[in-house]
Amino acid sequence: STPRYQVRGAGGGHGTAGRGAGGTPSMRGQHRQRLAPSQEGGEQRPRCLAMPEPPRCPASRPQLRLAALNVPLAGDMSGIRGADLQCYRQSQEARLYGTFRAFLSAPTQDLVSIVKRTDRTLPVVNMKGQLLAKSWSSLFEGQASAAPRGPIYSFNGRNVLTDPLWPRRLAWHGSTQRGGQARKRDCQGWRSSGPGEGLAAPLGEGRLLAGQRHNCSEALVVLCVEVAFPYRHMW
Known part of the structure; x- marks a missing residue:
């Protein structure tokens, strides 16, 4: 029948x-x-x-949001503070009132340390709340299952894995796999777009801390992570 x-x-x-x-x-x-x-x-x-569809975290649960700057950048970002400032300004323009910092290691900081110890067990999500990693700490444990494989969005809502504005699909980080600074692989503290090198990761492969060397003149994705949260409830 x-x-x-x-x-x-x-x-x-x-x-x-x-x-x-x-x-x-x-x-x-x-x-x-x-x-x-x-x-x-x-x-x-x-x-x-x-x-x-990709798993989502409840909005009421604390989580670390990961976003990309709205345009790709070469290695000269006016230092780590200049990169942090761009993350802050663009998050404010997008009406995201948490505090975002650049997903970068530099001579003055290790990437793993930019999130407070008390928050390192929180899940990492994209701007649509879709799960990217089970926790901040898991990104630095070398587990393939912990690598982000979901879409990553810029502050203005573009998917950096598919949008032609980012043809390389690579993100600067300048870090070791454990989240420490990779010496001489951070475009001179993110102040050079010259012949030096920086470490970047191929986002499409889900390896956020892969150590590929790239010339500092290349314009690549710059990621930002939320490290402090606005008050969601006053009482």
Whole structure:
């Protein structure tokens, strides 16, 4: 017999899909569903399943948001403080009132230390709340499963893995895999766009701290991470 299709309603009951004018089946409410077979009376009958999407963290749970600056930059960012300032300004323009700092190691700081110890167990998410890593600490433990594989968005909402503004899909970091400064691999403390080298990671491969050497004249992704949070509840 020909399989019939049914939709499970909010109350858990079964029924045939609604019909529009002229008996045409209506697909209202099914735009994010797909049909899968179910058994009823020995007959294969489809049921609706939600389409998979990247896991999300509840907005009420503390989390570390990771974003990219709105344009790629070469190695001269006016130092680590200049990079931090750009993260701060662009987050404010996007009405994100936490404090964002550049995802970079430099002579004056190790990347791993920019997040407070008490916050290093928090999950890392993108600007849409989709999970990128189970925790800040997991990024520096060398676990392949901890590497971000979800989309990374700029402060103005562009996906840096697909947008042509970032053709290289590489992000500066200047760090060892443990989050320390990689000596002589940070474009002279992020003050040089000359012949020096800096370490960058291929974002499309999900290895956020891969140690690829790149010329400081290349314009690459610069990431920012939230290190302090606005008050969500006053009482």
